[in-house]
Amino acid sequence: MKNATRQELADLLKALGEFNRLSLVYELCQCEAPQNAGCLCDCCNVDSSVVSRHLKVLTQEGVVRMERRGRERKYSLNRSEIAQKLRSLADQIDTTNDT
């Protein structure tokens, strides 16, 4: 595995590894339709500007994708892509022998 790839994976895990961002991910998990930032604000107890920045991180890392719709921005999870990366890591960790 190349260093660049490993760095990308580390960045992804770091993006997921913050309580409020993980909360946003779980919130989006449970929504079929894309959600706007205002709605997503409700699931974490921080200022909307903070949510906006967390969503930016999640977007940059490919966890989430955003589409403008009027003055709103709709966010949704890149479900299969993220799940696949997590499973791939799990497989590498789990492949062989263990207690």
Next chain:
Amino acid sequence: MKNATRQELADLLKALGEFNRLSLVYELCQCEAPQNAGCLCDCCNVDSSVVSRHLKVLTQEGVVRMERRGRERKYSLNRSEIAQKLRSLADQIDTTNDT
């Protein structure tokens, strides 16, 4: 999901989400036998004290377990446990509809 649980998961992901720590995990992935800290130092380009601290974080988060053997300390991956947690998250993310 309770907040405490979510925080634990976030902490786990954060532990994995740093380049040198992830490198240590990959290194341990490829070892059958537990490795000592000195050996693990070779896979990241940092001071041994830094590796020691990273291993401490990984141990605290349950990624790795340590056993003293003389003056050495042998580290090994908690493979199945970590893999299971990652798969569980993947499943939650992936359960339903997506592009």
Next chain:
DNA sequence: GAGATATTTGCACAAATATACAATAATCAC
């Protein structure tokens, strides 16, 4: 015990991060 080896802790520090509040930008409804 003396010296060598393996690893961790104390200390210092620069960089990154999460956060709040205020200001700005973009769009809608009238």
Next chain:
DNA sequence: GTGATTATTGTATATTTGTGCAAATATCTC
């Protein structure tokens, strides 16, 4: 256009984090 709504960006700040070097701790060998 005016005002309201939605969301982001500017600024400041307190905290956390990753790091290296030196000192300390623990164990082994002689």
